[in-house]
Amino acid sequence: MFPPVLVLAxxxxxxxxxxxxxxxxxxxxxxxxxxxxxxxxxxxxxxLAAVGALAALGAVPGRHGVAGGALSGAARAIRxxxxxxxxxxLIATARLAVxxxxxxxxxxxxxxxxxxxxxxxxxxxxxxxxxxxxxHGDPKVxxxxxxxxxxxxxxxxxxxxxxxxxxxxxLDLLDSAELAAVLAHERAHLRARHxxxxxxxxxxxxxxxxxRLVRQAHATVALLVExxxxxxxxxxxxxxxxxxxxxxxxxxxxxLAPTGALxxxxxxxxxxxxAEVTARVARLLTPQARLPRHVQALVxxxxxxxxxxxxxxxxxxx
Amino acid sequence: xxxxxxxxxxxxxxxxxxxxxxxDLAHTTVMTVLDRLAKKGFARRQRNGRxxxxxxxxxxxxxxxxxxxxxxxxxxxxxxALASFARRVSDSEAExxxxxxxxxxxxPRD
Numbered sequence: 001m002f003p004p005v006l007v008l009a010x011x012x013x014x015x016x017x018x019x020x021x022x023x024x025x026x027x028x029x030x031x032x033x034x035x036x037x038x039x040x041x042x043x044x045x046x047x048l049a050a051v052g053a054l055a056a057l058g059a060v061p062g063r064h065g066v067a068g069g070a071l072s073g074a075a076r077a078i079r080x081x082x083x084x085x086x087x088x089x090l091i092a093t094a095r096l097a098v099x100x101x102x103x104x105x106x107x108x109x110x111x112x113x114x115x116x117x118x119x120x121x122x123x124x125x126x127x128x129x130x131x132x133x134x135x136h137g138d139p140k141v142x143x144x145x146x147x148x149x150x151x152x153x154x155x156x157x158x159x160x161x162x163x164x165x166x167x168x169x170x171l172d173l174l175d176s177a178e179l180a181a182v183l184a185h186e187r188a189h190l191r192a193r194h195x196x197x198x199x200x201x202x203x204x205x206x207x208x209x210x211x212r213l214v215r216q217a218h219a220t221v222a223l224l225v226e227x228x229x230x231x232x233x234x235x236x237x238x239x240x241x242x243x244x245x246x247x248x249x250x251x252x253x254x255x256l257a258p259t260g261a262l263x264x265x266x267x268x269x270x271x272x273x274x275a276e277v278t279a280r281v282a283r284l285l286t287p288q289a290r291l292p293r294h295v296q297a298l299v300x301x302x303x304x305x306x307x308x309x310x311x312x313x314x315x316x317x318x
Numbered sequence: 319x320x321x322x323x324x325x326x327x328x329x330x331x332x333x334x335x336x337x338x339x340x341x342d343l344a345h346t347t348v349m350t351v352l353d354r355l356a357k358k359g360f361a362r363r364q365r366n367g368r369x370x371x372x373x374x375x376x377x378x379x380x381x382x383x384x385x386x387x388x389x390x391x392x393x394x395x396x397x398x399a400l401a402s403f404a405r406r407v408s409d410s411e412a413e414x415x416x417x418x419x420x421x422x423x424x425x426p427r428d
Contacts, residue, residue, distance in 0.1 A: 123388070123399040129358065130385045134378065149382050153389045154403035165389065182403050189401045198401075225401075249404040251412040274411035277404055281418065 004066050004313045005056035011049035011310055015042045016213060023216040029283055031291040032224040032231065034299040036197060039221050041303035043200060047109050048310035054102035056313075058095040065315040074099050108207070116203030120195075124159055131163060141166050141179055144186075152252035156186040158195035173252055178245035181237040188232030194225045223276050230280060243284040250277040322361060323378045328371035 019042050022028065028035030052066050059069030060076060077092040077099075135145035144164040147153075153167040164186045166179070174182065189195070201218040208214045233242055250273075291299075321337045322329065329337075335348045352372050355361040360381075363370045389400060 120399045127385065127388055127400065129360075130381055133360065134382055134385060147382060147385060147389075149386050151386055151390065153386060155389050155400045157400055167386065167389075185403060186401070195399075195401060246404050247415045247418060251415040277415065278411070280404075281415070285418075 003056070004059075005053055008049045008053035008056055008066070008310060008313060011306075012046055012053055015046040015049065015306065018042055019046070019217055020213055023213070023220045027291060028220075028224055029227060029279065030288050031296055031299075032227040034291065034296045036221060036224050036228065038299055038303045038306075039201075039217065039224070040197070041306040043204070043217070045306040045310055048307070048314065051102050051106045051109070052310050052314050054098050054105065058097075058099035058102065061317070063317050065313060065317050067314045069317075070099055070102065112203045112207040113200060116199060116206055120199065124157055127157055128159075128161070128163065131157070131165065135165060138166075138171065140171055140176065141183060144183060146171065152249050154182045154186065154249060156189050158190055158193060162190040164190070169252070170249065173248050174245055177237070177241045178248070181233055181241040181245050182249075184233035184236045185229045185242065188229040189225075192228070192232070194229065197225055198222060219276075223279065226276070226280060227283060230284065234284075239284045239287065243281050246277060246281050246284070250281075322355075322372060322374040328364065328366075328373040330369045330371055332369075334372065 019039075022035070022038065022042065028038075055070035056066045058073045058077075059066050060073045062069045062072055073095055077095045080092045081089070081096075131145055131147070135147050138144070138146040141164075144166050146166055146168060148168045150169045150172075151167060152169040152173050153165070154170050155165055157163040157165065164183060166182070170182070171179070198218075198221060201214075201221045204214050205218040230242060290296075321334050325337075331345065331349045331352060334352060335343060335345055338348070352361060352363070352370075356363045356372065360375055361372045362375050363372045365371075389402070
């Protein structure tokens with residue numbers, strides 16, 4: 001049997017490699033839902049395996065898996081440091097160091113997620129207050145709020161009291177069929193709480209802004225979530241309406257850049273926006289068959305396995 | 319808030335209440351709303367004699383701009399706070415999209 005530390009390290013490395021290849025794969029466009037599940041599993045599995053591999057380095061073998069072993073390892077190292085017996089000081093120090101690194105990584109990941117959630121809640125709260133002061137209803141877009149601004153914007157504010165917002169610019173730009181397609185798309189986001197899917201990836205992106213893989217993962221999942229909402233909208237509206245709405249909104253030009261904020265987002269962001277809108281439109285105009293059922297099932301099994309392996313090693317010994 | 323934006327001078331609670339002619343609101347209701355707006359930083363107030371005078375902290379356009387900057391994700395960080403329908407594309411890409419639009423027989427109407 002392989003020692004847990006090797007398996008966990010292999011899982012951590014493997015998930016990173018897997019994420020890199022999934023980011024450039026094209027099959028996820030055909031079944032975005034299954035691909036998103038795989039992304040979530042990759043992220044969770046990577047986090048558990050990375051924390052677990054460090055913990056396994058400092059763990060003593062025991063009956064309660066890596067987590068239990070790490071705790072008794074820490075206890076033993078502290079006892080030997082305090083009382084002066086047990087394993088030699090060098091080993092105790094090394095053991096404490098890797099266990100501390102493991103705990104720090106775990107705390108960092110949890111903290112990043114909490115901080116991002118808090119930031120999102122604050123931003124949405126402010127946005128909702130502004131909307132309550134500035135926005136009004138409009139019979140052209142039932143159930144949505146309208147903000148009087150010439151730039152084209154259509155978005156939703158997720159949450160318990162979710163809102164769909166359309167700018168006056170968008171009302172002018174799109175015909176009623178296209179507006180209905182946009183509303184269907186946004187309602188799909190709100191119904192399925194796609195924002196919660198995106199949150200961990202956005203949080204990781206904030207925590208590691210320089211990591212290319214993390215940025216790629218975030219951008220890819222964001223695109224897949226849009227495709228998922230597109231697919232939902234297609235159940236109610238024809239693809240053509242959604243595609244022309246996307247083209248019009250995307251091509252509506254930079255109508256709003258009072259402080260040079262548009263330039264500040266950088267060319268890289270503009271590049272990904274180009275690729276995203278193009279990919280979505282291409283997908284709507286020349287639809288591809290969904291992945292066969294058994295392939296989707298296989299993807300789901302792979303996702304379950306990815307999470308099950310590190311969890312099992314953390315909790316149980318063999 | 320619309321009343322404060324439409325007025326150039328600071329207004330008392332009574333004056334705000336009088337201008338809200340379409341709604342029959344109690345004096346205390348108006349006072350509570352103005353108090354909350356002041357606490358959230360949307361209105362500034364100063365004591366003038368015995369009454370508080372309220373004034374909008376910034377004009378409507380400033381708030382609309384803030385709202386739209388946030389909405390169009392031009393604040394730099396692409397957080398998960400809002401979900402936009404389509405992101406703004408570069409000029410060259412916009413041209414490509416316009417041509418695609420024409421090719422599927424949906425000419426832009428402008």
